[in-house]
Amino acid sequence: ALGNTVVCVDQNEDKISQLHEGKVPIYEPGLKGLIQDNVEQGRLTFTTDTASAVEGAEIVILAVGTPSLPGGEANLSYIEGAAREVADAMNGYKVIVTKSTVPVGTNDRIHSLIASRTSYSFGVASVPEFLREGSAVADTLQPDRIVIGASDPHVAAVLCTLHEPLTTNILTTDIRSAEMIKYASNAFLATKISFINEIANICEKVGADVTRVAHGMGLDQRIGSSFLSAGIGYGGSCFPKDTQALIQIAGNVDYEFKLLKSVVEVNQGQRFNVLRKLEEALGDLEGATIGIWGLAFKPNTDDVRDAPALDIMQSLLEAGAQIRAYDPVATANFRRLLDSSEVTWADSAREAAEGCDALCLLTEWEEFGEVGLGELNELMKYPIMIDGRNVYSEEQIRQSAFAYYSVGRPQMNNMDMVRQRSVMNP
Numbered sequence: 509a510l511g512n513t514v515v516c517v518d519q520n521e522d523k524i525s526q527l528h529e530g531k532v533p534i535y536e537p538g539l540k541g542l543i544q545d546n547v548e549q550g551r552l553t554f555t556t557d558t559a560s561a562v563e564g565a566e567i568v569i570l571a572v573g574t575p576s577l578p579g580g581e582a583n584l585s586y587i588e589g590a591a592r593e594v595a596d597a598m599n600g601y602k603v604i605v606t607k608s609t610v611p612v613g614t615n616d617r618i619h620s621l622i623a624s625r626t627s628y629s630f631g632v633a634s635v636p637e638f639l640r641e642g643s644a645v646a647d648t649l650q651p652d653r654i655v656i657g658a659s660d661p662h663v664a665a666v667l668c669t670l671h672e673p674l675t676t677n678i679l680t681t682d683i684r685s686a687e688m689i690k691y692a693s694n695a696f697l698a699t700k701i702s703f704i705n706e707i708a709n710i711c712e713k714v715g716a717d718v719t720r721v722a723h724g725m726g727l728d729q730r731i732g733s734s735f736l737s738a739g740i741g742y743g744g745s746c747f748p749k750d751t752q753a754l755i756q757i758a759g760n761v762d763y764e765f766k767l768l769k770s771v772v773e774v775n776q777g778q779r780f781n782v783l784r785k786l787e788e789a790l791g792d793l794e795g796a797t798i799g800i801w802g803l804a805f806k807p808n809t810d811d812v813r814d815a816p817a818l819d820i821m822q823s824l825l826e827a828g829a830q831i832r833a834y835d836p837v838a839t840a841n842f843r844r845l846l847d848s849s850e851v852t853w854a855d856s857a858r859e860a861a862e863g864c865d866a867l868c869l870l871t872e873w874e875e876f877g878e879v880g881l882g883e884l885n886e887l888m889k890y891p892i893m894i895d896g897r898n899v900y901s902e903e904q905i906r907q908s909a910f911a912y913y914s915v916g917r918p919q920m921n922n923m924d925m926v927r928q929r930s931v932m933n934p
């Protein structure tokens with residue numbers, strides 16, 4: 509979009525052929541149009557052939573996956589594999605940038621690895637990525653900041669020139685600090701989420717409202733209002749893996765990152781509060797029909813990696829419940845990770861709610877808030893809502909006949925209505 513010529517390489521032939529056909533392999537608002545515009549302008553092409561892409565490039569950006577290994581540390585085999593392929597395709601000086609999230613010291617390893625395979629000179633830099641899924645295009649084109657970690661002033665200058673049209677907020681620093689900025693940022697955001705979730709859990713017991721508490725806290729500029737939405741914990745492909753990786757990075761130098769370990773533990777427990785509340789409302793879940801609204805780890809994405817819905821639905825199935833589940837875009841991806849004859853995959857939010865003993869709202873897709881609680885009440889067997897994202901307002905809940913469990917807000921337990929209905933319709 510800034511006028512550079514870009515060749516995207518992926519080993520996955522299916523992804524590349526979809527892109528050639530004008531399709532986008534992931535759901536990400538605004539991405540299709542951005543790709544289309546740049547393909548039409550002749551600046552953007554796709555290939556599975558690394559060598560041809562590298563040969564024509566001045567700058568090579570490595571953005572392959574760094575998933576967790578079973579012990580929590582980052583799996584560096586993809587980034588090392590990509591670095592080897594780049595080294596073998598070198599035909600002159602290039603700046604090689606790591607955008608994947610990698611442990612401190614990885615860029616030094618990449619430098620040595622490439623140097624051992626080519627005699628061409630090259631520069632290495634760490635330029636971590638801070639975009640969020642669901643708002644990736646806007647985050648990329650209007651970033652809060654760009655961090656450039658480079659030891660060579662020429663490399664830093666080339667990358668500053670590349671990024672200058674995006675922001676004036678460019679920080680140039682050493683490579684190891686850049687690598688650490690990425691992990692520290694994600695770990696800090698994850699800490700904010702676990703902190704507010706614990707405050708929410710206390711609010712539930714003392715009769716305070718966490719949404720008001722977060723608002724009041726956020727007015728202090730030192731705290732800031734973002735990432736203080738209490739819920740069912742963070743999921744996704746990054747916070748879970750990056751917090752685990754940073755705990756490992758610290759452990760490797762004999763430092764126990766106690767705070768971050770607690771953040772992870774709190775997060776894991778938070779998603780199971782949904783089940784605790786369901787049991788409180790319904791008792792035994794065996795044979796109960798539970799509606800699930802939202803399978804993606806957050807709205808506006810079809811990414812289900814480490815989505816809270818996975819653990820929650822798994823536990824519901826183990827407890828013998830029947831499930832009616834709906835997500836606007838993530839169902840196909842979700843079914844690749846969890847499928848069962850006990851789950852009905854609904855085509856709409858309303859269809860998922862039909863006949864349910866209780867409904868769990870797990871992802872705050874905008875369309876869920878647009879279904880009125882009055883209408884839901886008609887559709888469901890019992891008006892019981894476990895809202896994991898605090899979507900409905902106090903006013904809406906008060907006007908409804910729902911037994912309504914939210915996160916960190918006073919419980920509005922209209923259990924009389926539920927009891928009445930259960931007598932009439934056991």
Ligand SMILES: NC(=O)C1=CN([C@@H]2O[C@H](COP(=O)(O)OP(=O)(O)OC[C@H]3O[C@@H](n4cnc5c(N)ncnc54)[C@H](O)[C@@H]3O)[C@@H](O)[C@H]2O)C=CC1
Binds near residue numbers: 518593608
């Ligand atoms: N997904 C996100 O929102 C963000 C991701 N990151 C970081 O970016 C990196 C990538 O993340 P995702 O895009 O989510 O991973 P992903 O797993 O969705 O995609 C990685 C892609 O790399 C391809 N690949 C692997 N080895 C290759 C090779 N040698 N040559 C060509 N292609 C190869 C795979 O086929 C795959 O399509 C990770 O380190 C992640 O932590 C950072 C910020 C945001």
Ligand SMILES: O=C(O)[C@H]1O[C@H](OP(=O)(O)OP(=O)(O)OC[C@H]2O[C@@H](n3ccc(=O)[nH]c3=O)[C@H](O)[C@@H]2O)[C@H](O)[C@@H](O)[C@@H]1O
Binds near residue numbers: 640737738739
């Ligand atoms: O390294 C990464 O991959 C990215 O990880 C996160 O981005 P992402 O995971 O896409 O989405 P977020 O908006 O951060 O949400 C992560 C999770 O936290 C949860 N969350 C977020 C904010 C909040 O206040 N409360 C809360 O529970 C969301 O529901 C979601 O499950 C970071 O926000 C990005 O800056 C970073 O680049």
